[in-house]
Amino acid sequence: MRHIKEDxxxxxxxxxxxxxxxxxxxxxxxxxxxIIDSTGMLELVGFLEKTYGIEVGDADLIPQNLDSIEQxxxxxRRKLLQVMVTAGVELEKQIA
Amino acid sequence: MRRSGHRSRAFPTALTDPLLTYLRLSMCxxxxxxxxxxxxxDTQLLDNMIGMLRHRGPDGVGVYADRxxxxxxxxLSIIDVQGGSQPMHNEDGSLWITFNGEIFxxxxxxxxxxxxxxxxxxxxxxxxxxxxxxxxxxxxxxHFNGQWAFALWDKRDRKLFLSRDRLGVRPLFYTLQRGTxxxxxxxxxxxxxxxxxxxxxxxxxxxxxxxxxxxxPRTIFKNISELPPAHSLVFKDGKLDLRRHWQVDFSxxxxxxxxxxxEQLDSLLLDATRIRLRSxxxxxxxxxxxxxxxxxTALINSFTDARLRTFSIAFAAEELDESAFQNQAISFLNTxxxxxxxxxxxxxxxxxxxxxxxxKPVIRAxxxxxxxxxxxxxxxxxxxxxxxxxxxxxFGGYDIYKEAKIRRFWAQQxxxxxxxxxxxxxxxxxxxxxxxxDTYLQSFFRVGRNDLSDPLFSHLPRWQLTARAKLxxxxxTRASLLKHDxxxxxxxxxxxxxxxxxxxxxxxxxxxxxxxxxYILSSQGDRPAMAHAVEARHPFLDYxxxxxxxxxxxxxKMKVLNEKYIVKRAFGHRLPADIVRRPKQPYRAPDGHSxxxxxxxxxxxxxxxxxxxxxxxxxxxLTVMNLVEKFRSDNALGVKDNMALLGILSTQLVVDxxxxxxxxxxxxxxxxxxxxxxx
Numbered sequence: 001m002r003h004i005k006e007d008x009x010x011x012x013x014x015x016x017x018x019x020x021x022x023x024x025x026x027x028x029x030x031x032x033x034x035i036i037d038s039t040g041m042l043e044l045v046g047f048l049e050k051t052y053g054i055e056v057g058d059a060d061l062i063p064q065n066l067d068s069i070e071q072x073x074x075x076x077r078r079k080l081l082q083v084m085v086t087a088g089v090e091l092e093k094q095i096a
Numbered sequence: 097m098r099r100s101g102h103r104s105r106a107f108p109t110a111l112t113d114p115l116l117t118y119l120r121l122s123m124c125x126x127x128x129x130x131x132x133x134x135x136x137x138d139t140q141l142l143d144n145m146i147g148m149l150r151h152r153g154p155d156g157v158g159v160y161a162d163r164x165x166x167x168x169x170x171x172l173s174i175i176d177v178q179g180g181s182q183p184m185h186n187e188d189g190s191l192w193i194t195f196n197g198e199i200f201x202x203x204x205x206x207x208x209x210x211x212x213x214x215x216x217x218x219x220x221x222x223x224x225x226x227x228x229x230x231x232x233x234x235x236x237x238x239h240f241n242g243q244w245a246f247a248l249w250d251k252r253d254r255k256l257f258l259s260r261d262r263l264g265v266r267p268l269f270y271t272l273q274r275g276t277x278x279x280x281x282x283x284x285x286x287x288x289x290x291x292x293x294x295x296x297x298x299x300x301x302x303x304x305x306x307x308x309x310x311x312x313p314r315t316i317f318k319n320i321s322e323l324p325p326a327h328s329l330v331f332k333d334g335k336l337d338l339r340r341h342w343q344v345d346f347s348x349x350x351x352x353x354x355x356x357x358x359e360q361l362d363s364l365l366l367d368a369t370r371i372r373l374r375s376x377x378x379x380x381x382x383x384x385x386x387x388x389x390x391x392x393t394a395l396i397n398s399f400t401d402a403r404l405r406t407f408s409i410a411f412a413a414e415e416l417d418e419s420a421f422q423n424q425a426i427s428f429l430n431t432x433x434x435x436x437x438x439x440x441x442x443x444x445x446x447x448x449x450x451x452x453x454x455x456k457p458v459i460r461a462x463x464x465x466x467x468x469x470x471x472x473x474x475x476x477x478x479x480x481x482x483x484x485x486x487x488x489x490x491f492g493g494y495d496i497y498k499e500a501k502i503r504r505f506w507a508q509q510x511x512x513x514x515x516x517x518x519x520x521x522x523x524x525x526x527x528x529x530x531x532x533x534d535t536y537l538q539s540f541f542r543v544g545r546n547d548l549s550d551p552l553f554s555h556l557p558r559w560q561l562t563a564r565a566k567l568x569x570x571x572x573t574r575a576s577l578l579k580h581d582x583x584x585x586x587x588x589x590x591x592x593x594x595x596x597x598x599x600x601x602x603x604x605x606x607x608x609x610x611x612x613x614x615y616i617l618s619s620q621g622d623r624p625a626m627a628h629a630v631e632a633r634h635p636f637l638d639y640x641x642x643x644x645x646x647x648x649x650x651x652x653k654m655k656v657l658n659e660k661y662i663v664k665r666a667f668g669h670r671l672p673a674d675i676v677r678r679p680k681q682p683y684r685a686p687d688g689h690s691x692x693x694x695x696x697x698x699x700x701x702x703x704x705x706x707x708x709x710x711x712x713x714x715x716x717x718l719t720v721m722n723l724v725e726k727f728r729s730d731n732a733l734g735v736k737d738n739m740a741l742l743g744i745l746s747t748q749l750v751v752d753x754x755x756x757x758x759x760x761x762x763x764x765x766x767x768x769x770x771x772x773x774x775x
Binding site for chain 1: 719726735
């Protein structure tokens, strides 16, 4: 969990703040602070899908999932859990 | 389609035609100064100043040097016309003028003046200015229908009178230094005057990184002022007196029926086009494949049997290219067409020249193809083109008007799921918007009931998006801007009646009074065209058309979401149906990728290198480095990335060309100079 947050924070700082940290906290809203513009969200989704191998559907594109480092990390954790559960079910099916 | 009652004629215009001749082309540059004392003006100094404007008028220079005053003029001679030289004087030499532009209704004014006893020694529109000034003083400009920037020296009154046209087609800059007023068509002429400070005005930069333009009189250079459009300036006894001579009014004032208004628009625009064909050289037209330029081309065709020469840009990038529509228009209107195809590399290679001519930073690459287009015009030996510029401002064509309308509609029912979807339909070419959830759209487009009363409501999303590029400002730049508020600067320039206008008219005013002169007509208009001594004329910006359009009820400009409704009704029958029906496509050019996709010119590597960014001190070297890296690795997708890159690169070019390495000693002198003796 800790390294996910750090990775996400590094990505946001490098891609949306171009290395200028600006002192924003893990709870600060990307929207309210103007960190992510309309294209930025798609860049972010691309990063999540590529880095963590998760799928982000249209229904996932809500601020509750994507609007701060903490929300992002929680979202990634849930998605990874889903991936693992799905993989586990598939494995059980194969063993059975 | 040919209208009855209008003369059919062939190009080039015959010199003997009383209707369409004798408008001596004044494609030129002007410069000069008025000292605080009566020392005789230095002609070498005038040469140096006007030499910087040689591109605007490469064939000849005229200077007038007298006690306390110097006027200079760079001229492009089209035909050796007797009496066309400038600076020009009146009968008794008490008035002298250096003039850039055209007074399209000069024939009518001239006839009237002759009836009242004035004698003319030339056939030029410039002399009409002198005679009308004799009669009406500074109010003479109220009678002009044209595009002008001039300086008139009233010798008896010891008064210098500068004026600029209503919409800001022609540029004029000035500065007051140690009591001397120095002026010129471009800032570079002012910089050729000894001792002029060349320093970036960070508040001007802040405005460009908000609006795309500086708010006149502010410019990007400290202590250099731009004469605002629709203003005159009187300089007498060491005092500057800035006066507005025209104001567009968006209050609705019409009780006429739609059919009558359509008829009136048809008649007005036809006449606006007719008087803009007054020329002693062949006139061509820009034909983008959009509604407006196709209308102007069709209207020109109604005055001639000859094939009109048209010009356009095609883009190698398919999503930006309008060639298919251009071809339809060419075929339908039977024009003789020339096209230039513009790729990434063309933009990157032309960009330093474009900035030299624009004289300010820019956050889009769009001026570069316009520069290449005017080059094409010049290579084809054309010097005058008519364009469709202005229709979007005056008749509500821009997406931003639709956007504001939808945002207002949405704000009335914020929990609606359907209303925000209209925003997605508005920008089909912005793929990223299509996946945005409502909450995100609401945030980007700033929709809330409280926002509705904001005087800048229509433009806030765009300006806030642009302002995000300020993230790249250095700490020093930020610190020096702490007391500046670009939005407040603009609000302070709004006319008193602004809040009483309909919201649609307010949005139109922001476009017409600010973006049009500050960006469209300068960075995409006069500057890239004049770089190749090409004069652009804009029938939609005839002040009669502008005043007519401003006062129309908004629903005749945008019927629901059908933009330029009345224009389509008035002129649709003259055009291919597909062009009338096609959705509005804004003129766009490839931006940041132009500098990285195919090759990166040395100047880009050089100016964006961390040490050079640090030396200039305007931007933060680390963040710029990360931005450049994003482009190099092809990960830069966002609007912010592109605007920032263009803004940073162009600012660095401005610093390099105008502050660090400005050519000393003035520009190269023209081939011949005519000097008027001191009286």
